[in-house]
Amino acid sequence: MSAVKKRHPTFVVGKYAALAFYLIFALFPLYWLLKIAITPDALIYSEGTRLFPSEVTLLNFTTVVFQTDFLAYFRNSLVVSLGAAFFTTLFAAGAGYAFSRFVFKGKRIIIALMLVTQMFPLLMIIAPIYKIVAELGLLNSLTSLIVVYTAFNIPFATFLMQSFFDGIPKDLEDAAMMDGCSRFQALRKVVFPLTLPGLGATLGFVFTAAWSELLFALMLISKNDAMTFPVGLLTFVSKFSVDWGQMMAAGVLALIPSCLFFIFIQRYLVQGLTSGAVKG
Amino acid sequence: MAHIELRDVAKRYGNVEVLRNIDLEIQDGEFIVLVGPSGCGKSTLLRMVAGLEPISSGDFLIDGERMNDVRPRDRDIAMVFQSYALYPHMDVARNMGFSMEIRKVPVAARKSKVAQAAETLGLTNLTDRLPKALSGGQRQRVAMGRAIIRDPQAFLFDEPLSNLDAALRVEMRLEIARLHQSLSATMIYVTHDQVEALTLADRIVVLNGGDIQQVGSPLELYERPANKFVAQFIGSPTMNVVPVAGTKTGVTAGNGTEILLPDQPLVSQAKELGVRPEHIDVVDNGTGDLSAVADVVEHLGSDTNIYVNVEGIGSMMVRKHGNIPVKSGEQLGLRIQTENAHLFAKDGTALRRVA
Structure with missing residues (x-):
């Protein structure tokens, strides 16, 4: 070397x-x-x-912010993306931990099923999803988007979290339990702080995915006040013209939260936190 | 301090039995070493004592109380892991004081205890470092500090030295021996290194394939191994074992040489003869029990290892104290110290000589 x-x-x-x-x-x-x-x-x-x-x-920016519904779209997107990111990460962390640490009946089948859900195109299930959401009376609500995004992102996020948990030596939990922790305490005091990079990555991944999702947002939302930002962008396209300047200004503004979010989580994304735990 | 007892303990994973018929009584303050090749179940046994693995059947008692279903945190046992298992996000002081933090010991008491343990282990200047900024030996010390600080009923060590280099291993071995003397606590130590076993143990438990092969003091295992496995596992270099045919007065080796073993009443059942390398004398060619050709000679200064080829028997090893002027290719005579020879029956059990 x-x-x-x-x-x-x-x-x-x-x-x-x-x-x-x-x-x-x-x-x-x-x-x-x-x-x-x-x-x-x-x-x-x-x-x-x-x-x-x-x-x-800067006229395009002022117009977009003050004279369109952009701020409403923006707020809706924020609610949906944060909601989906939060719930997905919560469930994925629980499932990922179970897959990583426990042996239980049907584990292989569940993993296989979760993989299968990732294999077929979303387009195929748009109609049934629409039907279900309509029956539940959730059309034109942000809740429907949070639920749908959470459901679609959980499998991948679970695999992601599982690999992070796999990277945390089991000895650490055993040591914590010998030191007097219950399993849950070991999880909270030892495993959780070491999983922050994994949680950050999962949050970031789901947030960006939900932030830019168009297909379901377009299908499930038709009312202006529940539109998310990608759908709202389309309103800049009218029958006879495209308002390029305002559309691009809105696009630039939409980049800001994604960037902020990544700046915020990037310190958790730094790997190598676990080095030194076991033989180095 | 604790008196630990295992009664007919077994461990099964589904249909696979990894440990069976484990009966073991450990006295208060005793240093027990579990030794055996990898996969023999020694670590599993230790983890069962720790409470990290459920016990499939049998009873596990501490001071007469059945502990099978007691959680690890309530067993009052400390464990040092092979991987050290230091919490990477906590500094050395917090790592060592973590058990007290969990038990909500006041900060002041915690601090003084940590300082005391750090002092004992020579870690005083390192208490604010993270584990990743420590060397292997230092990490090992922190792991031991974490155990000492709790003042537990018993200490468990799971191959604690196997990640250290040779020099450090000797040093830490000495430190563990000193620790045992000063704490006089019950200790159970798992290793696959027989040198660690022989140097540290009050009693050694030899395991193979999920069974206890023999329990005894280091010298007992060396001098009176119960079977061929123990005989070959304990002692370095390994015992020479050659196939023989038992006669009324001795054994006949493959090349027809007869070796007389007068004080062995069961000699006629012998199928194999075991002789440790240090129990073979080098004599002039043509005299002695066997004639051999030196193959490779290793001069270690304090000892000389001679690998020999014996006609009709195969290769054997001879170890002599001091520097023996033997050259590769030389013809030698070998005399077996029959008072130190071991005989094994067909199933590998040792045929004991009369006391």
């Missing part, structure tokens, strides 16, 4: 060039989003593909 191999300069340049190319490729759409959001309406078509507009405005 001591000697670091010296790379040929061309290799280094090539590596950075490849990285730069990838970054540009990945971030360009985001740049374009921002660029159109700050371009005055009049210049959108006339300046076309110019990399930076000759004039900059």
Whole structure:
């Protein structure tokens, strides 16, 4: 490990060039989003593909925030995404712990069933879901979306949480129980603090998935006051025109919570917290 | 301090029986070592004593009280794990004081207890470190500190030294021996390393395939192994075992050599002869019981290991104290110290000589 191999300069340049190319490729759409959001309406078509507009405005943002229902969509999305993330993580953590630590009848069957649910396209079950939600009288409610998103995300989130629990040595729990903990205390005082990265990852994953989900939101919500943000974005498309500037401004604003959320959880995502627990 | 008793204890996973007929009585303050090859059930037995594995049948008693269904936290037993199992998110002081934290011992009392244990184990300067900032030996000490601090009825050690390098292992072994002397607590120690077993134990329990093979003091196991398994497992280097045919007065080896064993009444039933490497003398070629060719010679300074090929029998090992001037390829005579020889019957049980 001591000697670091010296790379040929061309290799280094090539590596950075490849990285730069990838970054540009990945971030360009985001740049374009921002660029159109700050371009005055009049210049959108006339300046076309110019990399930076000759004039900059924040009018699109103020219009979106103060003159549309954007804030309502935003609040609805926040409620739905946080709700789905919270409940999914709660159930997935419980199920993941059970799968990781206990041997019980039907475990393999349950795991297989959960895998199967991930295999067929969602489009197939939209009609039955609509029917169920309608029968329950939950159409046009945010509750329906929270329930549906939670149900759809639990299998994957459970596998995710299970792998995090698998990574926590069982000896730690045994040691805690020898030290005087009940199983639940061991879970709360030892396992839970070590699972924070896993909980953070699961929360983040479900939050972003729910934040950008369109299909079910479109099917189950038709009233304006219960619309989530992705559905609301479509209202910027009218029969004869598309309000590009406002739509992009709304898009930029919608990115903010996702980014904030990831900044908030990223310190929990840092791995290596468990190193030193057992032989290192 | 505790008197621990296991009565006809067994462990089954479904139809698989991993431990059976375990009868063992451990005296107050005794140091018991459970030893055996991997998969023999020794760790499972320890975890059953700890309460981390349910006992399938039989009784487990501490000071005469049946403890089978008592939770680990209520057994008042401390355990040191092979992996140390330190809580990675707690510093050394909190790791050591965790059991008191759970029992809601006041902070001041906790602090002084931790400081005292840290002092004993030489960890005073490290109490605010996280486990990941410690070396293997230091982690091992913290794990022991966590156990000592509780002042439990009994200590359990599950292969505590197997993750340390050789030098550190010797040092920590000594420390555990000292700990036992100063605490005079009941200790049960699991290892697959017979050197640890021989050096630490008051009594050793040899396990194989889920059965107790023999229980006895280190010297008893060395001098009077109950069967071929114990004979070969205890003692380093391993005992030489060669197939023989028992006669009225001795045994005949594969090459026809007869070795007289006068004080062995059951010698006629012998199927195998066991001789420890240190119980074979090197004599001039042509004299002694067997003639052999030196294959590989290892000079260790204090000892000389000679791997020999004996015609008609196969390879054997001879260990002599000091430096023996033998070269590879040399013809040697070997004399077996018959008073230290062991005989085994067809099923591997030892045929005892008259006392």
